[in-house]
Amino acid sequence: MADRGTAIEVRNLSKRFGGFTAVDDVSFDVRPGRVTGFLGPNGAGKTTTLRMLLGLVEPSAGQATIGGTRYRDLPSPLTTVGAALEATSFHPGRSGRDHLRVMASTAGIPDSRVDELLELVGIPAAARKRAGGYSMGMRQRLGLAGALIGDPEVLLLDEPNNGLDPEGIRWMRGFLRHLASEGRTVLVSSHMLGEVQQTADDVVIIANGRLVRSGTLEEVQGGAKSFVRTSDADALAGALRIADVTAQPADGGLVVETDDLRLIGDVALRAGLPVWELTSRSGDLESLFFALTDGTSRNYSTQDAPVEQDALIGQEGANE
Known part of the structure; x- marks a missing residue:
């Protein structure tokens, strides 16, 4: 399937419920052909943005x-x-x-598509x-099938891993x-940071309704790095510098600004230095997430919560 080219664009988006600013x-x-993770603490405004x-x-x-459009x-x-915003949106x-x-019938889609999706x-x-007797994991799969019923170009999924076993x-x-490899635009809201790190190409992080960081996963995490230990870290750092690679001392070794382990090994070999340890050290999305959002979870007051809920119900009814 060719790149469908259907991007999501969010511009200066805000939503207030009474005196409460949700977004x-x-x-x-959100670009086509990529999985974008949409992250934030509880109450950050993720679901309101998707709605x-x-x-x-x-x-x-x-x-x-x-x-x-x-x-x-x-x-x-x-x-x-x-x-698929809820795993209970069915009779x-x-x-x-x-x-x-x-x-399928409401959109003129044949039943054969239903069996294909199941x-x-x-x-x-x-x-x-x-x-009604499905487990949460089965409900998630049914919701995903519903989202795919029209073979869409764009997918919006809210916590699709909830209730799934490993x-x-x-x-x-x-x-x-x-x-995503088919060219679709995939936006996934999730609290499972480790899973987002393994799945997403890009991430968008919000807290207290405001954007705090966005970009490719590598950009947000600070780029790919490696860790190496040798008998003379200063000598290896100098040799890497000649090869136009930056390295900084850390934990008794060097953190090197590349994930090319072969390059580091070749430089060490030419410098006549033994390599005692050489590993990839990717950025830690979880640590970054908590550094950016620590203390930002919002507890809705009893005055604000009904306003938001009533507004959501009213809007849903208007669009049914």
Whole structure:
């Protein structure tokens, strides 16, 4: 599949619920052919941002577009954007297959697509069981199948790994990477930082409703690095400098500004220095996340919370 080229653009996006600012002047891009992790503490504004992207919540300021168009103005929303924001957005008495058939029929999509998706997400055996009896992991897979029903160019997923066992998490990681490789734009909200580090190409981090960092995973983490120990760290640092590679002393060795272990080994060999330890040392997303967001989790007051919830329900009703 060719690169579909449908990017998400968020520009100066804000949302206020009464006196509470849930999202405050946020701007970022989500590029096609890549998985973007959307991170932030509880109450940071992630879900509100996703809802504004989908037209479920009206922004107080700014705009969020998909391929340059607001969601409500898309000529064919289901084939452009697929979303799974909740793992309970289905009738509990309806089978998983019937749930998808209803979705498909509203968009003129044949039932064959339903069976294809049930197989794709790994729940064909449960297709005829009532969705109300599904485990959380099965609900997540059903929600993902629903998001893919129109073969969309863009996917918005809110905490898709919740309830999945380790095997399911590994499957989800590979599946998201596969979807991005097809040229789709994939935006994933998650609190599983280790998993984001293994899955995402880019990350967007917000706290207290404001953007605190965005970029490629490598940029955000500070770039690829390596660690090396030898008998004479100063001599090796000098040899690396001649090879146009920066190295700094740390932990009894050197932190080198490259992930090319072969280059470091070759430089050490030419300098006649033994290598006692040589490992990749990628940035730690978890440490960075907590450094950027420590102490920013927001507890909604009893006055603010009903305002936000009522606003969400009202917007959802208006868009049904």
